[in-house]
Amino acid sequence: MGKFASGFGLGKCAKREQLPKDHISELPLEILLHILSFLTFKEAARTSVLSKRWKNLWTYSARLDFSDFSALKRIEESQGAECENVRKMERCKFVKWVNKVLQLHKALALDEFRVHFDLQGSSREAIDKWLQFAFSRKVQRLQLDLSGHTNFGRQSPKSYAFTYGPLGISRKSSESNPCALIDFKSLRALRLTGVNISGEVLEFILHNCQCLENLVVRYSYDLINVEVSGPLALKHLEICFCFNIRCLTIRDTNLVSLKISYPDTLVLKNVPMLVDVSVDGFSDEGIRGVISRLSCCLLKLEVLTLPVSSGEARELEEMLHELPPQLPKLKQLTLDVLTEEGESLLGLTDLIRGSPNLEKLVIKMGLDDEIVRKRRKLRKAINYSVQHLRVLELSGFLGYTNEVELVKYFLDNAVALEKIIIDTRWDPGEFCCPELETEAEEEEEEEKCARRRAKRRLNRLTPSHVELVIL
Incomplete structure (x- = not known):
């Protein structure tokens, strides 16, 4: 009691409860900014409440990621006339x-500048200024995704058009002396989704971005003819879902x-x-046409992804017999498969004959293909x-049945097989949208049934030295 009366006990407790010194905030500015570089832009902004030292550090962040998925969801969930009002309000905010x-x-x-939101050409003035800001800061990775929450069919003439304007030049001047007009030495990756860009502007960027290694264009209404050629730094190119494209020529790169x-549309040389x-x-x-267009690079391919129906495999088998081995360096093959009338998937095994060094085979089967469920006796290949x-x-x-017999074929014939991965999950991938969330919930029970069938039918077929993973 005496200790408390004298205040000694309380003083001692207060001293013991004293907060430790904030040594992190005393670190040099360069180190603090390096720490922020591991955070998302929103996470970096939240550090402003930590102390006075952190209050404005986020304003020096080298990664700017502008996305608001909660607002996108509100837009997608709105109905009728309300939808347009909600869209306008959220766009303004x-x-x-x-x-x-x-x-x-x-x-x-x-290092990075990213915008992901439901915006169109009506926001041109603002988007142009954002891009000019990014280029003035020597941006290395630029992503502009204006498709909203869903990418399905978001190609429109009303979409924002990426022209010469954000580059600070006019079309006339770009034609007269493009190399002297703008310096793109910093840009290494450009990803445009739901953005209209012409082949002319795209080619201009390619030939003036001396360090551009990665280019992705999706859902561009204006992309019709594109030529990628010459001594470019470009290493990775993706041009998908540009429905008006007529010719994509890639040569001497x-x-x-x-x-x-x-x-x-592809021409490779x-x-x-x-x-x-x-x-x-x-x-x-058909598959023969795809292989023909890839003929100039088949001998060197290491990774290949193809869409194929089980029936087309027989057509390809004949061609592979004409020119074996067709894919001598292939290490990984992915097949997006559609089947017809409960047809066996064993025809796909013919593709393996032209790939003697294949190490990994991925087969993605149709999601809601009722014909897969047709029961019949096992076939042999x-x-x-x-x-x-x-x-x-x-x-x-x-x-x-047709899936199980395909697994059995490889168990019988793949002498070095170490692992089988069976994925029963429904995965909409990058094209996820709120409308599909309900459908995804409905798939959950079917996935459970599929996992039970997979365990029942494959556990007894799989030898102990092969790892079986069922997801």
Whole structure:
């Protein structure tokens, strides 16, 4: 009692409860900014409440990521006439937010500048200024995604058009002396989604961005003819869902990877470094036409993604027999498969014959294909020793006969097989939108059933030395 009366005990407790010294805030500015570089832009902004030292540090952030998914969801969930009112209100709030941040921002250089929101050409003035800001800060990675919450069909003549304006030049001057007008030495990656850009502007950027290595264009209404050629720094190119495109010519470049949606538009010539090709759209000429258009790089391909129906595999088998081995360096093959009338998937095994060094095979099957569920007796395919295949992955697996017999084929013939991954999950991937959330919930029960079927039918088939993973 005496201790408390004298105040000694309380003083001692107060001393013991004293907060430790904030040593982190005393670190040099360069180190604090380096710490912020590991945070998202919103997380970095929240550090302003930590102390006076942190209050304005976020304004020096080298990564600016402007996205508001909660607002996008409110837009998508609104109905009828209300939808347009909500959209206008949210767009106005978003534009004001970005403008305010850019007014406060003090960094002289940007590693990344990203905008993801539902905006169109009506916001041209604001978007032009944002891009000019990014270029003035020597941005290295630029992403402009104006497709909103969903990418489905967001190609429109009303979309924002990326022209010469944000580059600070006029079309007339760009034609007369483009190289002297703007310096793009800092830009290394450009990703445009739901943005209209012409082939002319795209080619101008390619030839003036001396360090541009990664280019992605999706859902561009204005992209019709594109030529990628000459001594470019470009290593990775993706042009997908540009529905008006007529011709994509790629020649005399050191491109390493390519992803396209419309193989019938593709012209490839002299691409000695191309080792990774992904085609996610069907050709009017069939699988034979796709392979023909890739003929100049087949001998060097290491990674290939193709859409294919089980019936088309027989057509390709004949061609592979004519020119074996067709894919001698291929290490990974991904097939987006559509089946017809409960047809066996064993025809796909013919593709493996032209890929003697294949190490990983991924087969993605149709999501809601009722024909997969048709029950029938197991078929047998001609045995062919698969020497190097180590990993087999089946996505969209429902556990029905044609899928099980495909797994059994590789268990019998892939002598080096180490792992089988069975993925029963429904995954909308990058094209997720709120309308699909309900559908995803409905798929959950079917996924559980598929996992039970997979365990029941594959556990007894899989030997102990092969790891079976069911997701």
